[in-house]
Amino acid sequence: MFFESTSSASLAQASSGSFWTRYPLGWRLVAGYAVLFIGSVVVLGALAYGLLIYFLQQPDRAFMETQARQLVATYEDGGPQALRRMLERNASDEQVQELVVRLTNDQGDTFFLHNPDNWQAPDLDRLAAANPPDTASWIPLGAAQDQDPIEAFALRIAPDRILQVGMDAPLSDEILRSMKWVFLVSALPVLLIALIGGMLLAHRALRPLRTVVHTFETIIETGDVGKRAPVPEVQGEFAQLAHLFNQMLDRIERLVEGMRTTLDNVAHDLRTPMTRLRGQAELAVRSDAASEEELRDALADTLNASDAVLDVLETILNVAEMETGTVSLQRSHIAVGDLAATVVDAYQFVADEKDIMLTTDIPQTLLVQVDAGRMRQALANLLDNAVKYTPQGGCVTVQATALPNNDTYAARLTVRDTGIGIPAHEQSRIWDRLYRGDQSRTERGLGLGLSLVQAIVQAHEGRVEVESATNEGTAIHIWLP
Numbered sequence: 033m034f035f036e037s038t039s040s041a042s043l044a045q046a047s048s049g050s051f052w053t054r055y056p057l058g059w060r061l062v063a064g065y066a067v068l069f070i071g072s073v074v075v076l077g078a079l080a081y082g083l084l085i086y087f088l089q090q091p092d093r094a095f096m097e098t099q100a101r102q103l104v105a106t107y108e109d110g111g112p113q114a115l116r117r118m119l120e121r122n123a124s125d126e127q128v129q130e131l132v133v134r135l136t137n138d139q140g141d142t143f144f145l146h147n148p149d150n151w152q153a154p155d156l157d158r159l160a161a162a163n164p165p166d167t168a169s170w171i172p173l174g175a176a177q178d179q180d181p182i183e184a185f186a187l188r189i190a191p192d193r194i195l196q197v198g199m200d201a202p203l204s205d206e207i208l209r210s211m212k213w214v215f216l217v218s219a220l221p222v223l224l225i226a227l228i229g230g231m232l233l234a235h236r237a238l239r240p241l242r243t244v245v246h247t248f249e250t251i252i253e254t255g256d257v258g259k260r261a262p263v264p265e266v267q268g269e270f271a272q273l274a275h276l277f278n279q280m281l282d283r284i285e286r287l288v289e290g291m292r293t294t295l296d297n298v299a300h301d302l303r304t305p306m307t308r309l310r311g312q313a314e315l316a317v318r319s320d321a322a323s324e325e326e327l328r329d330a331l332a333d334t335l336n337a338s339d340a341v342l343d344v345l346e347t348i349l350n351v352a353e354m355e356t357g358t359v360s361l362q363r364s365h366i367a368v369g370d371l372a373a374t375v376v377d378a379y380q381f382v383a384d385e386k387d388i389m390l391t392t393d394i395p396q397t398l399l400v401q402v403d404a405g406r407m408r409q410a411l412a413n414l415l416d417n418a419v420k421y422t423p424q425g426g427c428v429t430v431q432a433t434a435l436p437n438n439d440t441y442a443a444r445l446t447v448r449d450t451g452i453g454i455p456a457h458e459q460s461r462i463w464d465r466l467y468r469g470d471q472s473r474t475e476r477g478l479g480l481g482l483s484l485v486q487a488i489v490q491a492h493e494g495r496v497e498v499e500s501a502t503n504e505g506t507a508i509h510i511w512l513p
Contacts, residue, residue, distance in 0.1 A: 066226035073222050077215050089183075092199055093170070096185045099131060100197040104189045107135075112144045119146050132156075132184070132198040138164045143193075149200065152177040159184055164194050176200055244277050257285045309337035361403040361491060368432045368443060369394040371404060375411045376430060379419055387424045390415075394432040400443050400512045402492055410488040414447040414508050417482070421506075422451035441494065441511040448507040454500040462498060485510075 106118045112135065122128045132151050135144035140160045147156070155176045162171040162184070171184040184198035251257060260278045312333040372392055383390040400407075411430070418428045431446040454462060462482050485508070489496045493513050500506035 063230070066223070066230045069226040069229065070222060081215070092183070093185070095127060096131070096183075096197050096199050099128070100185050100187050100195060103133060103197065104187060104195055107189060107195065115144060116146070123148070130199050132159070132196075134159060134196040134198070136160065136194050136196060137192050138194070151182070151198070151200075155182060159196060159198060162186065162196070164188070171196070171198075173198070241273070244274055247277070251281075257281055257288055305337040305340040309334050309341070312337065361406065363401050363403055365399050365401050366404050367396070368398045368400055368445065369396050371400075371402075371407060372411060372430045372432070372445075375408055375415055378412065379415045383419050383428065386419065386422070386426075388419060388422050389427045390419070390429075391427070392430045394430065395434060398432055398434050398443055402512060406488050406491070410485045410510070411445070411447070413482070413485050418447055418449035418451065418506070422449045426450040435511075441513055443512050445510040445512065446507055448505065450505040453502045453504050453506055454498065455502050459498050459500060482508075 103115060103118065107115050110117075115133070115135070119128070119131075119133060129148050131146070132149055133144070133146035134142060134156075136142055142160065145156075151159075155173065158173050159171070162173075163169075165186045165188055168185070168187045171186055173182045173184060176182045180200040182198060182200045184196050186194055186196045189195050247260065260281060312330045315330055369392070372394055376390060376392055380390055415428065415430070422428055426449065428447070428449045431448065433444045433446075435441050435444060486496050489510050489512075495511050497509045498506065499509065
């Protein structure tokens with residue numbers, strides 16, 4: 033069935049849920065459509081029935097009211113005798129033969145009665161018991177003794193006289209009874225049409241959802257995140273759902289592939305320090321005649337190797353924390369010049385050893401609101417890369433510029449070098465974890481520095497961009513809010 037794919041387990045939902053939500057979406061769509069369809073038919077039927085009653089009653093009412101006013105005029109001219117003569121004169125008229133004419137007062141006394149239609153005593157008693165009108169009114173009398181519907185029109189013709197004109201409508205009643213049977217007989221086909229229409233509608237409407245569910249089931253069974261759900265050609269909410277579902281699968285596939293690559297790179301980068309650590313430890317254990325100095329050197333090498341392993345793991349954890357937003361930033365207003373000076377001083381000695389000019393160009397009054405420790409960490413990674421990949425005699429500059437007319441960012445921080453540069457085809461990947469370009473493999477590194485920089489900047493709601501060309505140097509720009 034079309035509703036089975038919405039998950040058979042939905043019938044066993046928690047008992048705390050409402051009665052309606054315990055059933056699959058397909059069942060609910062069918063029931064909802066059937067209720068709406070049947071309700072619409074009932075409303076339309078009731079409206080048609082009411083209009084039919086109105087149009088059937090209207091000619092009879094118009095006839096009774098016209099006859100009543102003519103009889104009043106006759107009574108005013110000649111009294112009850114003239115009234116009787118008029119009715120006898122029109123006795124050949126079939127419609128007039130159905131009229132019951134009664135002259136009464138406020139107490140219900142009968143002064144004149146014309147009853148050619150042979151109304152029975154109980155019917156006349158109900159007519160006599162009707163409330164006297166102020167001027168004119170209709171008197172609903174219900175069904176007569178012969179089951180025909182009867183009604184009367186009352187008209188006050190004098191302070192103490194009331195004229196009542198009644199009439200039954202057997203033809204109207206027969207038509208109304210026929211209409212009732214028509215509605216009752218058509219109820220079953222209407223119900224079948226509602227159910228079949230609801231099933232077809234739900235089947236067609238839930239088709240995209242079933243494909244998504246089927247794709248989910250296939251991925252769960254096979255573990256293949258490369259599976260995609262077909263997107264319906266007709267645009268709508270389900271087409272958008274399928275499209276977003278495929279986008280989510282694309283992202284999951286990229287993440288899974290990234291995790292595999294990351295694990296491969298981590299395994300590769302950890303293998304060397306771990307092997308070295310183990311080798312130094314084994315050498316120290318097996319050297320029975322080793323001197324104290326040799327053991328101390330072996331221990332120092334072991335500590336260095338373990339520090340390298342910890343650096344890799346700590347950097348990966350820092351990047352993950354920044355990207356997931358689980359780290360709490362301790363923001364404060366700080367001068368960009370003071371921020372950069374601390375990091376530049378730390379790399380000045382390394383730059384001097386390589387004969388690299390390390391300079392700063394930062395306004396003294398430029399302030400930003402950042403986590404000083406995290407931002408120093410990002411700047412240190414940029415300076416480390418700049419000094420590392422700039423040849424002897426090169427130049428590295430840390431610049432900062434205020435952006436007073438920018439609604440989004442307050443300052444731009446740039447680390448520029450005259451190093452080997454980054455090829456254009458690699459620039460989009462330098463932010464990936466553990467990615468190292470072909471030229472960067474000549475230097476020691478883990479490939480985590482720039483990914484950490486990007487994570488820190490994005491955690492500050494900023495952005496980072498690269499501007500580079502092979503053998504022409506690199507500039508990393510950081511925009512801070």
